[in-house]
Amino acid sequence: MIKNLLVANRGEIACRVFRTCRTLGIGTVAVHSDADADALHARVADAAVRLPGDTPAETYLRGDLIVKAAVAAGADAVHPGYGFLSENAGFARAVLDAGLVWVGPPPAAIEAMASKTRAKRLMGIAPLEDVTAADLPVLVKAAAGGGGRGMRIVRRLEDLEGALAAARAEAASAFGDGEVFVEPYLENGRHVEVQVLADTQGTVWALGTRDCSLQRRHQKVVEEAPAPGLTDGLARELAELAVRAARAVGYTGAGTVEFLVAGGRAHFLEMNTRLQVEHPVTEAVFGIDLVAEQIRVAEGHALEGGPPRARGHAVEARLYAEDPARDWAPQTGTLHRLAVPDGVRLDTGYTDGDTIGVHYDPMLAKVVAHAPTRAEAVRKLAGALERAAVHGPVTNRDLLVRSLRHEEFTRGRMDTGFYDRHLAALTEPARDPCAPLAAALADACGRSRFGGWRNVPSQPQAKRYLMAGEEHEARYRHTRAGLAAEDDGVRVVHADACRVVLEVDGVRRTYEVARYGDRVHVGGIALTALPRFPDPALQRAPGSLLAPMPGTVVRLAGGVDEGAAVRAGQPLLWLEAMKMEHKITVPVTGTLTALHATAGQQVEPGMLLAVVRPDQEHGEQREQPPSPRTRETT
Known part of the structure; x- marks a missing residue:
């Protein structure tokens, strides 16, 4: 039986595994870089071991240091999480050679599926060898690794050699393996995958399908289970192919088999020999804890009976510190507040006041909604994200809300080209003409200790804010009855430093206001307070x-x-x-x-x-x- 488990990872996945370990009564050990010394996963573990350095290459990609950390902390098992070394057969062997339990598939199974070219041959699929104009468009892909790295779409034959060279260089840098291959690129396909779970006695479960078609930079943004709109026959075919792939390599534990679905046909992509970021939607639908099942399999337990029955629908959205309107540029800084309404699941490696640094993936959290039907789950998730407090750097929160409410998504007709078609409309800046006034009134209340009303009439107060790249001025007065807006049709019902209630043309709305330096969050809108007199030095x-x-x-x-x-x-x-x-x-x-x-x-x-x-x-x-x-x- 496992007594103490180390997670060879960071952030959200480490916190998520620790949560299951606490439920099972298993002690927890974290590893952390210097940049992560105060990170949430390092704080919530029972013990934490420093990996000197900041970059992944110095820390979370150093399997030798992680094995030493496990031994030093008294861990008897290692869970790889996802990313970093999670699909590294050499690391898995090093863990086993140190006498520790590896909570993952056998190294041989990782190796068999680590190269996408070998995996395709196992499934009877041959990559394109001599590409002609008739084969276009094609996709150049790295044979090792994933996450969109080492990947290029080629639409003109004369661009192929350059794409191959660039993909090889990027793959070698990212994975230490410059092998690439070419396969047909299917326009407007859907990314559909099957969750598998296998024990050491030969039982393999196919736990339904997931749709992960909403992607940016070939990385998933919104995932759901089950995949909508599949015929029963196609769903059965996907499950059979997934089980076949797992059996072909003697797989054990949790894994994912990925497909591109187009024209009613399934095209095998790859098998991920680890837990996926999107696993919570499968957990919600099947009512199981996949991390607990991974641990049970690693301890030698058999899967009892058949897979549990699926119930309802689940949707997950990945909340990133990034600006979708500026080519998904990642953002850094202090995450002042992260809170979502009750009724949805929040998986995160951050808490209020944490710093979003430059060294790691910008994903802040995953928000998951489960409901009896797809429409209810989608509506529930969109509403929760809209009401969430996400104070700090720019995020993709507004994009997620609009994506979930887009007709193409609500009707289940999305594909991997969704953002190529709709990004411009989905990233229109959020504006509210009353947001600057609410910010100004809250600021006035926060600064006023004795009240601002004077017996002699005075000029209205004015404050300037930057909202969605445009400058806005808010004007108000201190009166005997309190603060009053200068705008016709706007009545100040209530104002304090954190909450402002305005009535506009007979409609009353409440604004929650939070200020951090010159950054002001009014509901879901972020403003920047502008100085009265700009500093010439700036x-x-x-x-x-x-x-x-x-x-x-x-x-x-x-x-x-x-x-x-x-x-x-x-x-x-x-x-x-x-x-x-x-x-x-x-x-x-x-x-x-x-x-x-x-x-x-x-x-x-x-x-x-x-x-x-x-x-x-x-x-x-x-x-x-x-x-x-x-x-x-x-």
Whole structure:
């Protein structure tokens, strides 16, 4: 029997495994990097072991250090979580060689499915060898690893060699394996997967389907179980193929077999030899704890009877600290508050006041709703996200709410091209004309200790805020009866430092207000309070290119030096942060008069990277802020 378990991972998955361990009476051990010393998973574990360093390569990817940590802390089992070393057969062997229990599939099964090319051959599928124009479009994929890294869509034959070279380089950097392969790219397909659970006695369960079609950068954003709209015959076929894949490699524990469904046909993609991020929707529908089942299988217990009966529908949304309107650029800073209404499940590795750093994935939490029907589950999740308090950096919360309410999704007709078609409309900034007034009134109440009314009439008070990139002014007065709005048709019913009630044209609305420095959250809308008199020292010359996020300058564009002519949108340099590479482009057409960035340099948000003097011809054009283009790197 397992007594003490170490999770070789961080964040949300570590906290989730620890929760099950507490229920089972198992002691818990965390590992943490220096950047994660105060992270939630390190605080809630019974014991925690430091892995010196900050980056994944120094810490969570060091299997030797993790095994030593398990032995030093007295753990007798290791759970890999997902990501990092979770599908590394060498790490699994090292755990077993140290005399510890491995809560995962056999190393041989991991190896068999680790290469997508070998996995496809096991399933009787051969990759494309000699690609012709008739095969287009095609998808270049890394044979090892996943998460969209080492992946390129090719629509023109002349682009194939370049895509292969770029994918090989990225795969080698991310996984230590530069093998890539080519397969047909199916437009408008759905990403559907099957959860499998297998014991050591040869029993394999197929626990229904999941749809994971809403994706960005080939990574999932919204998942649900069961996958909607599948015929009974196709659902049975998917289950049979998944069980066949598990049996082919002698699989044990929890795993996922992934397919692309198009034209009523299933196309095998790969098998993930680990627990998936989206496993909670299967848990909700089948009423089981997959981590507990993993532990039971690792202890040698058999799966009893058949799979439990599925009940209802579950939907999960991944809440990321990222800006979807700026090519999904990740965000950093302090997460001041994270709270969701009762009735939904929240899996997170963060708590109020935690710092979102630059070294790891920007996922803050997963929010899961379960209900008797799909429509009810979708509505429940959208409502919970809309009412959630997410105070801090920009997140994808509004995008999630709008995605869940989009007709294409509510009717179950989405596919993997959903965001390609709808992103612009889904990322329209949220605005409320009363939000600046609510922020100003709350601020006035927070600063006023003795009341602001004066017997002599005075000019109205005014405060300026930035909302959705536009400046707004809120005007109000202190009166004998209290605060009053200057706008016709707006009546202040109540105002204090945290809550403002306004009546607009006979309709009363309540605004919860929270302020953190110059950042103000009014309900679900974030505002920035502007100073009355801008600081001249903070003004930048036209054409200034500022770092949009903290990170490391990994390289500069070739042949672009001071004095060179540049054009708006031209790549200038690349930043690496939060496991992604971000292309930073020239803000305006002109001449590069200064280049302050150097390869390897650490930068902070707002740091001056370069200056471009606009051409006279383009001088009247409105400059655009740097728009990073992102792709996964490690």
